[in-house]
Amino acid sequence: MMYKTARNAAVLGAGLGVSGLVGWLLLRENKRIREARRVIVKSQLLSLPSEQIQEIVLPLEALDLTPDPEPDVINPMTDDFTKIKGIGSRYAAVLAAVGITRYQQLAKQTPEGLAALLLPHVPNISARQIQSKDWIGQAAQLARI
Numbered sequence: 001m002m003y004k005t006a007r008n009a010a011v012l013g014a015g016l017g018v019s020g021l022v023g024w025l026l027l028r029e030n031k032r033i034r035e036a037r038r039v040i041v042k043s044q045l046l047s048l049p050s051e052q053i054q055e056i057v058l059p060l061e062a063l064d065l066t067p068d069p070e071p072d073v074i075n076p077m078t079d080d081f082t083k084i085k086g087i088g089s090r091y092a093a094v095l096a097a098v099g100i101t102r103y104q105q106l107a108k109q110t111p112e113g114l115a116a117l118l119l120p121h122v123p124n125i126s127a128r129q130i131q132s133k134d135w136i137g138q139a140a141q142l143a144r145i
Contacts, residue, residue, distance in 0.1 A: 079103045083142060086133035094121045106139035 111127035
């Protein structure tokens with residue numbers, strides 16, 4: 001009788017352990033799938049400590065996963081926003097994702113309107129930040145060249 005009780009307890013413990021492990025694996029896989037639907041890119045500003053680095057969240061669909069064109073081929077329909085002080089390649093990618101690809105388009109924006117467009121992708125962006133770095137003024141000057 002004691003043998004059966006010990007065996008049943010061991011089987012029950014093993015069953016609970018296996019079901020706990022399977023549950024944990026399923027939760028981990030679910031989290032991995034959710035994370036795969038978006039891409040988080042950290043903006044690297046040299047003046048900020050690492051704990052204050054802004055995250056730029058892009059939906060995975062917004063990323064162009066096709067190979068880059070040949071280096072000699074330049075797309076004439078897009079401007080290089082990295083020439084604007086304060087805009088790196090990550091912000092340029094976010095601007096392209098929201099449909100702003102030319103200096104003229106950026107120059108026509110208001111700081112508030114631009115911040116509203118970028119806010120879903122760059123959580124901590126503000127009109128004040130855009131205005132202080134003069135992205136719109138720099139874009140207007142580059143559009144005249």
